[in-house]
Amino acid sequence: MAAERFVVTYRVTPDDARSIEAHAKDICLEETVEIPEDAVPASHWEQGIVGIVESIDERPGQPSDYDVRISYRADIANNEIPNLLNVLFGNISIRRGIKIIDIQFTDQQIASFGGPRFGVDGLRKALNVYGRPLATTAIKPLGLSAKELARLCGGYALGGLDVIKDDHGLIDQHFHPFEERVSRIQDAIRDANAKTGRITHYYPMLAGRFDGIEKQAAFAKAQGCFGVLIAPLLIGPDTGFYLARKYDLAVMTHPTFTGTHFHDPRHGMTPAILLGTLFRLFGADISVFPNYGGRFTFTEAECQDLAEALRGSMKGLKPAFPSPAGGMTIEKINAMVDAYGHDTALLIGGALLRYSSDPEVSARAFVSALEHAVKSKRNQVQ
Amino acid sequence: MAAERFVVTYRVTPDDARSIEAHAKDICLEETVEIPEDAVPASHWEQGIVGIVESIDERPGQPSDYDVRISYRADIANNEIPNLLNVLFGNISIRRGIKIIDIQFTDQQIASFGGPRFGVDGLRKALNVYGRPLATTAIKPLGLSAKELARLCGGYALGGLDVIKDDHGLIDQHFHPFEERVSRIQDAIRDANAKTGRITHYYPMLAGRFDGIEKQAAFAKAQGCFGVLIAPLLIGPDTGFYLARKYDLAVMTHPTFTGTHFHDPRHGMTPAILLGTLFRLFGADISVFPNYGGRFTFTEAECQDLAEALRGSMKGLKPAFPSPAGGMTIEKINAMVDAYGHDTALLIGGALLRYSSDPEVSARAFVSALEHAVKSKRNQVQ
Numbered sequence: 001m002a003a004e005r006f007v008v009t010y011r012v013t014p015d016d017a018r019s020i021e022a023h024a025k026d027i028c029l030e031e032t033v034e035i036p037e038d039a040v041p042a043s044h045w046e047q048g049i050v051g052i053v054e055s056i057d058e059r060p061g062q063p064s065d066y067d068v069r070i071s072y073r074a075d076i077a078n079n080e081i082p083n084l085l086n087v088l089f090g091n092i093s094i095r096r097g098i099k100i101i102d103i104q105f106t107d108q109q110i111a112s113f114g115g116p117r118f119g120v121d122g123l124r125k126a127l128n129v130y131g132r133p134l135a136t137t138a139i140k141p142l143g144l145s146a147k148e149l150a151r152l153c154g155g156y157a158l159g160g161l162d163v164i165k166d167d168h169g170l171i172d173q174h175f176h177p178f179e180e181r182v183s184r185i186q187d188a189i190r191d192a193n194a195k196t197g198r199i200t201h202y203y204p205m206l207a208g209r210f211d212g213i214e215k216q217a218a219f220a221k222a223q224g225c226f227g228v229l230i231a232p233l234l235i236g237p238d239t240g241f242y243l244a245r246k247y248d249l250a251v252m253t254h255p256t257f258t259g260t261h262f263h264d265p266r267h268g269m270t271p272a273i274l275l276g277t278l279f280r281l282f283g284a285d286i287s288v289f290p291n292y293g294g295r296f297t298f299t300e301a302e303c304q305d306l307a308e309a310l311r312g313s314m315k316g317l318k319p320a321f322p323s324p325a326g327g328m329t330i331e332k333i334n335a336m337v338d339a340y341g342h343d344t345a346l347l348i349g350g351a352l353l354r355y356s357s358d359p360e361v362s363a364r365a366f367v368s369a370l371e372h373a374v375k376s377k378r379n380q381v382q
Numbered sequence: 383m384a385a386e387r388f389v390v391t392y393r394v395t396p397d398d399a400r401s402i403e404a405h406a407k408d409i410c411l412e413e414t415v416e417i418p419e420d421a422v423p424a425s426h427w428e429q430g431i432v433g434i435v436e437s438i439d440e441r442p443g444q445p446s447d448y449d450v451r452i453s454y455r456a457d458i459a460n461n462e463i464p465n466l467l468n469v470l471f472g473n474i475s476i477r478r479g480i481k482i483i484d485i486q487f488t489d490q491q492i493a494s495f496g497g498p499r500f501g502v503d504g505l506r507k508a509l510n511v512y513g514r515p516l517a518t519t520a521i522k523p524l525g526l527s528a529k530e531l532a533r534l535c536g537g538y539a540l541g542g543l544d545v546i547k548d549d550h551g552l553i554d555q556h557f558h559p560f561e562e563r564v565s566r567i568q569d570a571i572r573d574a575n576a577k578t579g580r581i582t583h584y585y586p587m588l589a590g591r592f593d594g595i596e597k598q599a600a601f602a603k604a605q606g607c608f609g610v611l612i613a614p615l616l617i618g619p620d621t622g623f624y625l626a627r628k629y630d631l632a633v634m635t636h637p638t639f640t641g642t643h644f645h646d647p648r649h650g651m652t653p654a655i656l657l658g659t660l661f662r663l664f665g666a667d668i669s670v671f672p673n674y675g676g677r678f679t680f681t682e683a684e685c686q687d688l689a690e691a692l693r694g695s696m697k698g699l700k701p702a703f704p705s706p707a708g709g710m711t712i713e714k715i716n717a718m719v720d721a722y723g724h725d726t727a728l729l730i731g732g733a734l735l736r737y738s739s740d741p742e743v744s745a746r747a748f749v750s751a752l753e754h755a756v757k758s759k760r761n762q763v764q
Binding site: 032040078081083085089090091092095138143168173209231235236242259263295351 | 422617640
């Protein structure tokens with residue numbers, strides 16, 4: 001039986017005079033055997049161990065760009081996140097003019113990585129929130145005391161936010177040590193939930209050293225946190241997803257330190273591939289990304305593609321929430337609901353601090369603007 | 383007492399009409415408190431929790447480029463690799479026109495991260511090789527059996543290579559499962575060392591899942607491996623360095639999946655910063671990088687800067703070996719010795735497979751070319 005293969009579409013812009021076929025062959029060799037073509041054993045060709053060029057299509061109107069589909073044996077990537085990334089974009093990251101725009105995984109890979117464990121439906125059920133986007137925030141700024149952060153969170157929960165995450169810069173610093181912060185905040189949120197009868201979830205940031213990070217996940221779980229925030233490229237692409245699975249925690253991913261992958265339209269991968277397809281495959285229930293129109297560089301089209309990669313059909317994987325963020329404000333809620341629809345975790349961070357010194361007031365304004373936007377949209381539709 | 387601060391030099395190319403001062407301030411906020419300037423508590427400014435612009439210099443002859451020195455409190459990065467990277471280049475990775483070209487760490491940071499434990503002198507002593515570069519190779523291609531790989535390694539060791547590493551695509555695939563591969567190869571090398579009276583070291587690749595990777599490090603140590611190969615951005619920037627330290631293994635770093643950081647001359651970081659300064663600080667004894675003139679994109683100047691970052695003075699850290707690789711051949715040895723000098727780990731991979739079907743013959747040719755190059759260089763000097 002032939003080994004199963006997955007298929008990657010690279011958009012290739014040759015940076016020299018060699019043919020597109022030569023460039024495509026380079027990728028096949030570089031990402032697998034990493035030796036010159038004439039040194040590859042005959043049996044390796046027969047067994048398909050070297051990548052195989054499935055098709056090369058010149059892009060209409062872009063005579064120097066080609067969409068090159070290359071298949072790899074799935075057992076080379078071994079269903080492990082680090083090596084999957086290595087096969088997809090390892091050494092070729094140090095070349096030029098190669099951009100991943102699509103990946104088609106095998107059923108077996110999909111089943112092995114598993115995707116979101118909660119997804120949109122699971123989180124809605126746990127939060128008991130239907131018919132509107134989730135209202136989420138990040139607690140800031142780093143350098144406040146754990147007590148002050150807990151006071152903020154308590155207010156946000158009383159005001160009706162659904163998900164509160166640590167700002168991704170909040171780790172185990174002495175200002176707000178991880179365990180003290182998580183227990184104080186979780187207590188404040190539990191008290192608020194008891195008062196409101198609503199449910200607010202808190203996702204603390206997992207970070208730090210290899211030997212301490214599992215303890216953090218276990219502590220978050222023991223304190224009753226529903227999920228964790230992870231920055232996959234900071235702590236290791238596998239680490240956070242593995243720990244969340246082990247400790248039954250939902251996963252919100254953060255894009256810090258990922259930006260160079262998207263920076264060049266002709267090299268790297270699209271935001272939809274890394275923050276969408278891959279993070280969803282690995283287990284993200286919510287994927288935070290910098291919305292267009294804020295202070296970051298993503299275009300509207302990139303954001304929409306990313307939302308589609310998170311929520312669209314993907315061989316039976318649960319849909320995940322896109323979470324547009326980065327310079328978002330209450331004034332922009334209408335536009336964001338129009339742009340992203342209901343299955344979205346809208347994230348407003350710093351602007352809540354500016355809106356009012358009382359976090360409960362800010363949160364209430366956020367949620368009521370959200371409900372208003374949803375209602376007026378519904379009225380438009382009718 | 384004022385909190386200690388480390389200083390990062392960003393080369394900034396503004397991508398809009400705002401002043402360079404506004405761009406510099408953006409970085410200070412984005413990499414620390416991540417909130418709008420007017421929402422920062424007064425005490426945060428007083429305590430220096432927000433990044434501080436130390437200087438802005440327009441580059442001579444480059445009127446749109448500025449070197450911006452920004453200092454951060456060291457306790458915000460918390461002497462942990464993930465968060466240090468987050469402060470250096472987290473969210474700003476998703477902006478434009480920001481390139482790290484220099485970092486000045488505090489004495490306390492240097493002591494805490496610790497740098498190479500062996501370094502150039504430690505590896506020379508362990509290998510008993512002086513007065514010439516190290517001769518190193520990667521065993522390839524993936525998909526051979528563990529037995530075949532061990533035969534290759536035995537031959538390379540008999541032929542006199544100093545360090546043999548796994549190709550970075552060799553992980554725990556069924557073709558050559560980690561434990562079988564490491565034990566067979568280490569046996570073959572031990573036998574060869576007994577025959578030659580020389581010392582060859584083997585560095586297996588640490589990869590795979592969070593829950594399996596520590597077992598791999600422990601197994602490598604138990605088998606007598608002197609070091610390990612790690613790809614920091616694949617397994618987590620902290621993971622491999624931590625495990626190598628815990629199990630007393632030397633560290634060779636591989637640049638796979640790092641390339642997008644270097645790709646844009648105006649955004650990211652230089653190869654010298656990531657593969658040099660940072661990997662050395664974290665503990666690399668040998669840092670592999672793609673040499674100029676091969677099939678990758680680094681320039682000669684970038685390679686020389688990287689070698690300097692690895693070997694130059696850095697507040698008492700041990701020097702590490704630069705290991706230029708990527709399409710290197712025996713014919714290029716003279717040029718490489720000229721370019722890099724003696725304290726270098728020359729890495730020839732696929733070209734050894736092509737040179738002869740007998741790995742011992744290939745290795746002997748490599749080492750004798752290396753000795754010849756060193757001797758002729760010495761004669762030129764005299």
